[in-house]
Amino acid sequence: DAGVTQSPTHLIKTRGQHVTLRCSPISGHKSVSWYQQVLGQGPQFIFQYYEKEERGRGNFPDRFSARQFPNYSSELNVNALLLGDSALYLCASSLMTASSGNTIYFGEGSWLTVV
Amino acid sequence: RKEVEQDPGPFNVPEGATVAFNCTYSNSASQSFFWYRQDCRKEPKLLMSVYSSGNEDGRFTAQLNRASQYISLLIRDSKLSDSATYLCVVPITGGGNKLTFGTGTQLKVEL
Numbered sequence: 001d002a003g004v005t006q007s008p009t010h011l012i013k014t015r016g017q018h019v020t021l022r023c024s025p026i027s028g029h030k031s032v033s034w035y036q037q038v039l040g041q042g043p044q045f046i047f048q049y050y051e052k053e054e055r056g057r058g059n060f061p062d063r064f065s066a067r068q069f070p071n072y073s074s075e076l077n078v079n080a081l082l083l084g085d086s087a088l089y090l091c092a093s094s095l096m097t098a099s100s101g102n103t104i105y106f107g108e109g110s111w112l113t114v115v
Numbered sequence: 116r117k118e119v120e121q122d123p124g125p126f127n128v129p130e131g132a133t134v135a136f137n138c139t140y141s142n143s144a145s146q147s148f149f150w151y152r153q154d155c156r157k158e159p160k161l162l163m164s165v166y167s168s169g170n171e172d173g174r175f176t177a178q179l180n181r182a183s184q185y186i187s188l189l190i191r192d193s194k195l196s197d198s199a200t201y202l203c204v205v206p207i208t209g210g211g212n213k214l215t216f217g218t219g220t221q222l223k224v225e226l
Contacts, residue, residue, distance in 0.1 A: 035216075041218055041219075042119075042216030043159065043216045056207070088156075090158055104161070106158040106159050107158060108158050
């Protein structure tokens, strides 16, 4: 069975450009969330989507946006890239928005370098 | 106080040693806690879940102290393959897969 898949795995962008990162959750999982992990730090929550609706947003500027499609895949978009956006972007999927006992699976991430 | 706080390490220990990591959290209402393991340039993977006072899985033991708001992870008989960063994780109120991660504690097990 395929796990959480993300694309692209690595990319380099220039300041001011826009980037779109993609995520396909595990089959049957309806909840997708996005995290940013800067080198030397733990992942930071950006967005959560469930059944195509935004269910949570972390402390990130409006340059960050996301959406979830009918097949539960998701896109993270970042506009007007800054050097500080260089990070590993992780997508996580889970079955539903239940609390404890809801195992969360991460994809391998997309490494973004902004130059 | 940070939402989740960990000693970043690194902890350098010899093979076979016992090592313990502590993590403190600020939200006293938190009910569940997790330890994730992250290898260099890889995604985090769930190591253990903690819902009551503690959990044990082979060489790994997680303990929860709600009064003091800290969680610990004990690794016995360390192996070279245990070298990784260990992330303390607390769900954000509201459930789902919204998590708050600590900065991680780096462990290096040496011969």
